[in-house]
Amino acid sequence: GAGxxxxxxxxxxxxxxxxxxxxxxxxxxxxxxxxxxxxxQGPEFLTYFQNEAQLDKSGLPSDRFFAxxxxxxxxxxxxxxTQQEDSAVYLCxxxxxxxxxxxxxxxxxxxxxx
Amino acid sequence: xxxxxxxxxxxxxxxxxxxxxxxxxxxxxxxxxxxWYKQPPSGELVFLIRRNSFDxxxxxSGRYSWNFQKSTSSFNFTITAxxxxxxxxxxxxxxxxxxxNNRLAFGKGNQVVVIP
Numbered sequence: 001g002a003g004x005x006x007x008x009x010x011x012x013x014x015x016x017x018x019x020x021x022x023x024x025x026x027x028x029x030x031x032x033x034x035x036x037x038x039x040x041q042g043p044e045f046l047t048y049f050q051n052e053a054q055l056d057k058s059g060l061p062s063d064r065f066f067a068x069x070x071x072x073x074x075x076x077x078x079x080x081x082t083q084q085e086d087s088a089v090y091l092c093x094x095x096x097x098x099x100x101x102x103x104x105x106x107x108x109x110x111x112x113x114x
Numbered sequence: 115x116x117x118x119x120x121x122x123x124x125x126x127x128x129x130x131x132x133x134x135x136x137x138x139x140x141x142x143x144x145x146x147x148x149x150w151y152k153q154p155p156s157g158e159l160v161f162l163i164r165r166n167s168f169d170x171x172x173x174x175s176g177r178y179s180w181n182f183q184k185s186t187s188s189f190n191f192t193i194t195a196x197x198x199x200x201x202x203x204x205x206x207x208x209x210x211x212x213x214x215n216n217r218l219a220f221g222k223g224n225q226v227v228v229i230p
Contacts, residue, residue: 031216042118042205042220043159056215091159100147100166100209100216105159 002026004106006092012112013082021077021109025094032075033103034067035091043091049075050098082113117141118208120221127196128229135191135224137206143167145211148182148189149218154202162204165189196228 005024013019025032031050035043036059046065048056051072060067064083069075079086089110093103119138127133139148150162163173165182173180177194193200203225207218 033217035218040222042207042222043218045217045219048215048217050215056213056217059217089157093159095216098215100164100211102149102161102164103216103218104161105151107156107158 004092004094004104006090006106006109008109009107010110010112012114015084015113016081018078018080019082019111021079021090021111023075023077023092023094023106025073025075025092026104027073028096029094029104030072030097031095031101031103032069033093033095034075034077035093036061037089037091037108039088046077046090079111082111084113087111087113117210117219118206118221120206120224122224123222124225124227126227126229129198130195133193133196133200133226133228135193135204135206135226137189137191137221139187139189139206139208141187141208141210143210143212147209147216149207149209150180150189150191151205151207151220152202153205153223159205162191193226196226198228198230201226201228 034046037043045059049069064080066078089108091108093105095101095103146167152160181190203223205223207220
């Protein structure tokens, strides 16, 4: 199908390791979002891209979190020096335009930091 | 402060019963959007509905219906004649125009368990 894809689906990292999570949005979608979902909670906003521009990164929990979307399509969320509290599901979503459109979510990457 | 409150954590119903999920939101914006998403056990969030703050008309889509009331800041969701496939976590979400983008603020979700 042509939905949002994310890789890897599961990632186990030792505390202190760096990880990179990939998101392939729906082709042609301008807007891309990253969310973090802790167990039993709703997703929490991390950051927003409009094409290649990162317009809102106010939800990133620390400077260990970094996201990019260099060509306005694929995006990578990088977490440096992972900590146990980073364990969560990381969801990527894309939407068609710049306005208020429904967001289509990927299956998420479950990150476990040991 | 929680912008979206879904008070019922887990709801169990017997198949064919109706179930209503409550969502109360908080915003100072006059322009905002409300959403419902379904998260089945597979984990992928599935979009169900979007409603803007200027449209209080209720909506029905098959067995799903939504009741939007600005006076009580509520956007409730009803599943009629529930089926086992409806078992999932349902999230209500709010998008406020003040952020200049479509970031969603989610509630904690309602876990719906439909018992056959």
